[in-house]
Amino acid sequence: MADEPIVLEMHNIVKQFGDFRANDEINLQVRRGQIHALLGENGAGKSTLMNQLSGLLQPTSGDILINGQKITVDSPAKAAELGIGMVHQHFMLMDAFTVTENIILGSEPVNGMKLDIKKASQDIKKLSKKYRLDVNPDALAGDISVGMQQRVEILKTLYRGADILIFDEPTAVLTPQEIDELMGIMRHLASEGKSIILITHKLDEIKAVADQVTVIRRGKSIDSFPVAGVSLQELADIMVGRSVSLY
Numbered sequence: 108m109a110d111e112p113i114v115l116e117m118h119n120i121v122k123q124f125g126d127f128r129a130n131d132e133i134n135l136q137v138r139r140g141q142i143h144a145l146l147g148e149n150g151a152g153k154s155t156l157m158n159q160l161s162g163l164l165q166p167t168s169g170d171i172l173i174n175g176q177k178i179t180v181d182s183p184a185k186a187a188e189l190g191i192g193m194v195h196q197h198f199m200l201m202d203a204f205t206v207t208e209n210i211i212l213g214s215e216p217v218n219g220m221k222l223d224i225k226k227a228s229q230d231i232k233k234l235s236k237k238y239r240l241d242v243n244p245d246a247l248a249g250d251i252s253v254g255m256q257q258r259v260e261i262l263k264t265l266y267r268g269a270d271i272l273i274f275d276e277p278t279a280v281l282t283p284q285e286i287d288e289l290m291g292i293m294r295h296l297a298s299e300g301k302s303i304i305l306i307t308h309k310l311d312e313i314k315a316v317a318d319q320v321t322v323i324r325r326g327k328s329i330d331s332f333p334v335a336g337v338s339l340q341e342l343a344d345i346m347v348g349r350s351v352s353l354y
């Protein structure tokens with residue numbers, strides 16, 4: 108894992124909202140095939156950081172590099188083009204349409220190519236199988252469970268070519284069984300070379316699934332380290348800033 112290439116680097120990211128500095132020189136390095144947790148209390152600045160990666164916000168200053176290239180993410184469409192996929196927490200599916208229709212409707216045809224619905228539908232089925240999402244592409248979005256709706260959101264990002272998937276507090280709306288299944292899906296995505304950024308303040312989730320954790324406290328990236336060998340207590344201490352020796 109440690110020798111996999113760095114696919115994403117956020118360097119000295121500052122995000123200012125008026126006088127308030129929500130991100131204060133944050134650094135983040137994510138490797139290929141890594142599940143990278145962003146840990147921090149509510150209000151620490153995690154979502155703000157990821158909104159700059161997904162094209163919803165522009166950094167006040169700082170650099171974003173994808174595969175070593177400095178890039179500008181000036182819109183969500185640009186993020187998708189760069190292989191960055193946000194798995195939305197509030198699912199944006201249209202109930203009266205099928206899973207396939209929802210995925211296609213949200214994806215702009217590339218290079219002005221005419222959309223081939225049949226091919227798109229086959230591609231979606233293949234992706235669902237490859238990434239073990241077990242989605243029924245013909246089901247109506249309004250008829251499927253919340254856990255399944257989330258999988259459709261995952262599938263949507265994969266269909267658009269995402270290599271880096273961002274999950275912002277993804278388990279808040281899930282049942283315990285759905286949480287277990289999501290963890291399995293994340294592990295499988297990572298084993299297939301996808302990079303996962305998991306925003307959470309739930310320490311047990313980090314222990315269960317993450318490889319690496321970067322801790323954000325009051326807008327600053329405090330530390331980044333492998334999860335293996337760190338206890339829940341140590342994670343809790345470093346999240347809130349109690350003094351702790353990790354090594």
Ligand code: ADP
Nearest residue numbers: 124127129147148149150151152153154155156
């Ligand atoms: P987290 O995701 O870690 O809980 P956020 O990134 O959502 O934290 O928010 C970090 C801080 O930035 C909070 O104090 C929040 O109120 C503030 N904030 C977020 N978005 C805006 C905005 N658009 N304008 C002003 N302040 C904001």
Ligand code: MG
Nearest residue numbers: 153154155275
């Ligand atoms: Mg947040």
